Amino acid sequence: MSSSRENPSSTLLLVGAWLWVGLPLAYGLYRLFLNAAKLFV
Amino acid sequence: MRDTPFVSNGASRTLCQHEQECCAACNTEASGLNVVARVRLPYDRSVRVLVTVGDKVGFLARERQVAPPGWNRWLVPPAALAIHLSIGQAYAWSVFKTPLEKSLGITGTQSALPFQLGIVMLGLSAAVLGTTVERRGPRWAMLMSLLAFCSGLLISAVGVWAGMYWVVVVGYGLVGGIGLGIGYISPVSTLIKWFPDRPGMATGIAIMGFGGGALIASPWSTSMLTAFGSTTSGIGQAFLVHGIAYAVFMSLGVLLIRLPSPEFTAQKEALLKDRPKAGVAHNVSANNAIRTPQFWLLWVVLCFNVTAGIGILEKAAPMLVDFFKESSTPVAATAATGFVALLSAANMAGRFVWSSTSDVVGRKNIYRLYLGVGALLYLVLLTLGSTSTPLFVIAAMVILSFYGAGFATVPAYLRDLFGTYQVGAIHGRLLTAWSVAGVLGPLIVNAIADAGKKAGHTGPDLYATSFYIMIALLVVGFIANELIRPVDPRFHEPEAVVRAQEPAGSGDDGTAAKWNEAEAADAAEEQDAEGVVKK
Numbered sequence: 365m366s367s368s369r370e371n372p373s374s375t376l377l378l379v380g381a382w383l384w385v386g387l388p389l390a391y392g393l394y395r396l397f398l399n400a401a402k403l404f405v
Numbered sequence: 406m407r408d409t410p411f412v413s414n415g416a417s418r419t420l421c422q423h424e425q426e427c428c429a430a431c432n433t434e435a436s437g438l439n440v441v442a443r444v445r446l447p448y449d450r451s452v453r454v455l456v457t458v459g460d461k462v463g464f465l466a467r468e469r470q471v472a473p474p475g476w477n478r479w480l481v482p483p484a485a486l487a488i489h490l491s492i493g494q495a496y497a498w499s500v501f502k503t504p505l506e507k508s509l510g511i512t513g514t515q516s517a518l519p520f521q522l523g524i525v526m527l528g529l530s531a532a533v534l535g536t537t538v539e540r541r542g543p544r545w546a547m548l549m550s551l552l553a554f555c556s557g558l559l560i561s562a563v564g565v566w567a568g569m570y571w572v573v574v575v576g577y578g579l580v581g582g583i584g585l586g587i588g589y590i591s592p593v594s595t596l597i598k599w600f601p602d603r604p605g606m607a608t609g610i611a612i613m614g615f616g617g618g619a620l621i622a623s624p625w626s627t628s629m630l631t632a633f634g635s636t637t638s639g640i641g642q643a644f645l646v647h648g649i650a651y652a653v654f655m656s657l658g659v660l661l662i663r664l665p666s667p668e669f670t671a672q673k674e675a676l677l678k679d680r681p682k683a684g685v686a687h688n689v690s691a692n693n694a695i696r697t698p699q700f701w702l703l704w705v706v707l708c709f710n711v712t713a714g715i716g717i718l719e720k721a722a723p724m725l726v727d728f729f730k731e732s733s734t735p736v737a738a739t740a741a742t743g744f745v746a747l748l749s750a751a752n753m754a755g756r757f758v759w760s761s762t763s764d765v766v767g768r769k770n771i772y773r774l775y776l777g778v779g780a781l782l783y784l785v786l787l788t789l790g791s792t793s794t795p796l797f798v799i800a801a802m803v804i805l806s807f808y809g810a811g812f813a814t815v816p817a818y819l820r821d822l823f824g825t826y827q828v829g830a831i832h833g834r835l836l837t838a839w840s841v842a843g844v845l846g847p848l849i850v851n852a853i854a855d856a857g858k859k860a861g862h863t864g865p866d867l868y869a870t871s872f873y874i875m876i877a878l879l880v881v882g883f884i885a886n887e888l889i890r891p892v893d894p895r896f897h898e899p900e901a902v903v904r905a906q907e908p909a910g911s912g913d914d915g916t917a918a919k920w921n922e923a924e925a926a927d928a929a930e931e932q933d934a935e936g937v938v939k940k
Contacts (some may be wrong), residue, residue, distance in 0.1 A: 372733035377503055384657050385490060385614070392620030396746050403743030403798070 467542040472663035478599040480661055485592030485611035486545050487658035491651045492554055493618015494586040495581075500626040501643075509570050519561070519577035520577050521843075526582025528840030531590050535833025537693055540589060542609040543662045551655040557581020558648035560871035584737040589615065593816045594657070594829035598665050601825075602676040603612060604817040605768070607826030609760030616753035643754050666937050676712075687897040688824030694831045697892050702885045707815055708838035708845075710775055710880035713783070714752075714808025714848025716802050718874040721745045722852060725798075728791050728865050736794065748805045755806025760813035768818040772886045774825070775807040775814075780879035788800070791865045808827045822892055849874055 462483035463469065498520040540545040560576025592611050600607035629646060633639035665673075694700045704847075717724070729736045745830045763771035782800045792798045815835065820828045850871050858865040 369698045374475070375636065376648075378480055381427040381480055381657065383660060385483045385486040388615050389486075389614075389653075390623045392617055392622075392624070393750075394857055395520060396620050396750055401747035403740045403747060 406543070406673045438594055457581045465541070465545045465548065467540075467545075468666070469542045469587055470662065470664045470770055472666040472669065474666060474668050476666065476669070477664055477838075478665075478669070481596055481599045481606065481663065482610045484543075484547075484658040484661035484663075485596055486593055486614040486617075487655055487661070488550060488588045489611050490615030490618045490621060492550065492585050494616040494622035494626075494647070495527075495585055496616075496619035496649065497622035497626055498523075498577075499629070500623055502638065503629055504640050505565070505573070506879060508635060508640060509565070510570065510785060511570055513663040515570065516690050518574050519581075522574060523582035523585055524843045525840050526579060527585040528837045528843075530583040530586030531833035533585075533833075534583075534587055535590055535830030536827065538833070539594060539827050539830045543591050546587050546591035546658055547655065547659045547662055549661060550584045550591055551652055552584070554581050554584030554588060555652040555655070556643050557584060558651065561841070562641045562644035562648065565637050565644060568637060573822065584591065584837070586833070588655075590829050590833045592662065593790025593832050594825060594827075595662060595664060597816060597820050597828055599669070601673055603761070603764045604820050606757070606761035606764040606773075607631040609757045609810075609813040611762070612816075613753055613756035613809075615812075616749070616809055618755055620749060620753070623703060629833070665814070684826075687819070687894070688826030689822075689831075689892055689896050690898055691827040691830035691834060693896045693898075694823050694827070695821075697896055699889050699892050702889050703815065703822070704835055704838045705777070705885040706772060706882045706889075707715055707811060707835060708842045709878040709885075710772075710779070710811035710845040711808065711881075712843035712849070713779055713875045714805060714811070715881050716756070716783075716850050716871055717804055718748065718752075718808070719847045719850045721748055721801070724868060725794075727863070728797060729794060730864055732791065735792060744801075747798065747802055751802035752809040753803040755809040756813035759806060759810030760817065763817060764815045767937060767938055768814060769886060769889065771814055773883065774817070775811055776879045776883040776886060779804055779807045780876045783872050783879065784877045786874075787865075787869060822889070824898075827897055838875045838899055905938045 431661055498517075504511070505511060506513060534552040557576045557578075557580040560580060564570065564572025564576055593608055596607040597604045626643065626647070629640060629643040633642045657828045688699070722745050725741045725744045726735050758770060759775070782804050785800050786797065790800065816828065816832050817834065819831050823831050853871040853874070854867055857870070
């Protein structure tokens with residue numbers, strides 16, 4: 365639930381926070397799927 | 406209300422006549438001091454509560470952690486993930502094992518010690534410090550986790566450089582392990598409070614991060630060791646960079662975490678309107694929770710569910726190779742590493758998917774699935790596993806998804822049973838089940854596989870006995886879950902005591918009343934022989 369008083373800076377904060385944790389996780393998942401692919405070759 | 410002198414700064418003052426609002430009403434006079442107040446309860450009952458007032462100075466003060474108006478609750482999951490993705494590095498410890506063995510001349514058993522001690526300390530520190538984490542708030546807990554976890558890595562760097570392996574064990578295992586325990590429970594109760602309508606999903610996101618942490622750390626640490634070299638100098642540098650990088654990464658959690666504001670608490674009713682069953686009307690303290698059969702039944706459920714998952718996780722790669730060794734389609738060792746990666750993905754995905762599903766189908770039903778279907782899948786592996794590689798892989802993946810989901814769903818289950826009052830502390834105590842399972846699971850699987858090899862067994866026969874044991878454990882867990890009933894109302898906390906813990910306000914004018922350790926001693930005076938507050 366976000367407040368009606370939400371402003372652009374808080375949206376920026378939200379996007380930045382999710383990118384902060386999302387990018388390393390995406391890197392980890394990418395490496396994981398490279399490894400998992402070995403099962404099918 | 407009986408007139409009760411309250412103590413301020415050690416001096417006995419005037420009598421308090423303010424009934425339930427006495428603490429807030431006396432704030433002006435007693436700002437910054439500890440006050441013992443008697444809170445009046447219905448039916449002529451009362452409890453003495455020690456509150457700290459005026460403690461609003463400092464970044465870590467609990468009232469400074471309260472969200473300002475308009476704070477978006479979706480900022481809380483990334484704060485939690487910043488901590489869990491970092492401390493999840495513990496599961497990638499194996500990357501350091503071989504380099505440490507070669508550079509310091511230690512055995513495989515010795516190189517596993519930092520991780521093992523870390524997991525034991527995780528359970529112990531979560532159990533012992535849970536109440537403190539609850540009282541001090543999530544920002545304090547996340548900062549302590551950052552300091553302990555990253556100090557552990559830096560101490561390890563010094564230990565490797567000095568060639569003193571015991572320093573690595575103490576640094577990573579003991580100091581870092583305390584950081585693991587505090588960090589693991591730090592966001593749990595806050596997430597549950599922000600997402601009363603979807604507690605399973607909220608804790609699922611955070612605890613998925615703990616699984617995801619290894620996925621990030623494993624390739625990252627490997628690249629670093631390749632760059633710096635697997636010598637003592639290189640390993641030390643890798644630990645140093647880890648310590649600094651994780652401190653920066655975790656600081657997002659410390660800066661971003663917020664407790665729900667009074668404004669949000671007012672909005673909670675609207676959130677729960679569509680989910681009438683999602684609300685919990687009662688609260689149980691951590692001390693009372695461990696006196697209930699529900700806590701111990703759930704302890705058994707978690708312990709056995711984790712043990713069953715470890716049954717596969719511990720021997721995943723050799724298990725797949727052994728199962729299909731004599732078939733027409735044997736599995737190569739390199740392909741088996743892909744299988745381990747798939748299991749990690751299933752473990753992580755299960756934490757989010759199944760825990761979120763529990764918000765819809767209910768906690769008891771979802772554990773029926775984890776334990777009941779888990780047992781059936783072990784049976785499938787036993788009887789049909791060696792006939793088809795895809796069947797084996799899929800069954801093992803689903804079992805591992807249940808393993809991860811067991812961790813992720815349990816905070817929401819605790820919240821359903823015991824309320825949000827001290828759910829973080831109760832969760833901390835429940836994690837001792839993980840410590841036990843972490844020792845029990847590998848012991849069972851390795852001992853039976855070794856004994857099987859000595860007896861000349863090959864292929865699937867090597868694992869048959871341990872699979873039967875896993876099925877038995879899951880059945881016992883299933884029965885324990887069936888026996889869980891709502892907590893007896895005699896264990897419920899009075900509303901006034903629960904309210905005394907909540908920060909009073911979000912703004913500068915808020916003078917907070919905090920639940921204090923000393924409260925427990927005061928309240929104990931009012932308790933009956935079973936430790937339950939008299940009604």
